[in-house]
Amino acid sequence: xxxxxxxxxxxxxxxxxxxxxxxxxxxxxxxxxxxxxxxxxxxxxxxxxxxxxxxxxxxxxxxxxxxxxxxxxxxxxxxxxxxxxxxxxxxxxxxxxxxxxxxxxxxxxxxxxxxxxxxxxxxxxxxxxxxxxxxxxxxxxxxxxxxxxxxxxxxxxxxxxxxxxxxxxxxxxxxxxxxxxxxxxxxxxxxxxxxxxxxxxxxxxxxxxxxxxxxxxxxx
Numbered sequence: 001x002x003x004x005x006x007x008x009x010x011x012x013x014x015x016x017x018x019x020x021x022x023x024x025x026x027x028x029x030x031x032x033x034x035x036x037x038x039x040x041x042x043x044x045x046x047x048x049x050x051x052x053x054x055x056x057x058x059x060x061x062x063x064x065x066x067x068x069x070x071x072x073x074x075x076x077x078x079x080x081x082x083x084x085x086x087x088x089x090x091x092x093x094x095x096x097x098x099x100x101x102x103x104x105x106x107x108x109x110x111x112x113x114x115x116x117x118x119x120x121x122x123x124x125x126x127x128x129x130x131x132x133x134x135x136x137x138x139x140x141x142x143x144x145x146x147x148x149x150x151x152x153x154x155x156x157x158x159x160x161x162x163x164x165x166x167x168x169x170x171x172x173x174x175x176x177x178x179x180x181x182x183x184x185x186x187x188x189x190x191x192x193x194x195x196x197x198x199x200x201x202x203x204x205x206x207x208x209x210x211x212x213x214x215x216x217x218x219x220x
Contacts, residue, residue: 002029002042010042037111050109050121055135058098058127062165063142069164070097071213072144076132076181077105077172078202085116086203087170092120094210099124100167102132136184139167148177148185149209151199157189162213170206 001010003026017024022045032040062070073091078084084107091099106128107113114121129135136146147160148169162168169185171177182188191200191208199205 001026001044002032002040003027004029006042013043038115050114050126052101052109052126052128053098055100055127055129058100058125058129059138059142061097061125062139062144065097066143066165069166069217070144071095071162071165071210072098072100072139072167073206073210074100074132074136074146074167074169075106076102076169076177077175078170079105079107080173081107081110081112082116083107083173083201083203085113085121087206088113088117088120088124088126090120090203090207090210092117092124094207094214096124096210098127100127100129100132100135103128103130105132105172133180133184136167136169136181140184140186146184146186148182148188149190149205150177150182150188151190151193153188153190155187155189156192157209157212158192160187160189162216166213168206168209168213170202170209173202 001014001024007014007026014024032042032044036044062072071094073087073096075084075087078087088099109121109126139146144165144167146167146169147162149171169177169181171181191205
């Protein structure tokens with residue numbers, strides 16, 4: 001933690017960290033600047049690295065919670081750490097049981113992702129799959145509806161029933177969903193766009209789509 005005048009501003013955080021058993025070390029701002037990868041706001045925490053779960057544990061979770069209509073987020077090629085972190089934050093808020101990503105096409109679970117996610121990276125499991133298209137096919141086999149977000153879709157997200165077991169698939173910025181990923185979706189959906197822009201940032205679109213599912217489930 002930053003020493004000096006910042007200590008007064010950080011007193012509440014210092015007290016909470018101490019209560020949780022964290023070892024506190026006061027350092028000048030220059031030291032924190034050297035250690036941090038980005039803006040640190042006077043506090044840096046060192047913790048165990050996050051490790052993604054494998055797909056076997058994901059399907060076990062889905063089958064165990066089938067009667068609860070689980071909601072799953074699938075990210076196809078989202079490699080920007082800021083977008084990934086924001087998606088995890090929205091996923092946590094929407095009650096998503098997990099986020100599925102392809103091993104070779106996903107942002108790393110690094111410090112920036114954890115900071116942007118504001119706790120979502122710790123509470124929402126991230127599942128790495130070797131073959132995303134095959135994993136989507138398996139989801140459909142166990143009764144999960146797979147919806148892919150694509151600007152050229154005919155159906156709007158609000159017109160599709162998301163109250164049952166559902167996996168929402170979001171593509172990368174610019175490129176969108178890959179061809180094989182599209183082919184393994186039950187249906188493609190889009191957001192209504194009234195302005196001049198043709199698409200939204202993937203993390204913004206993810207939040208809107210997830211909370212449409214939340215809205216429908218609350219009305220059910």
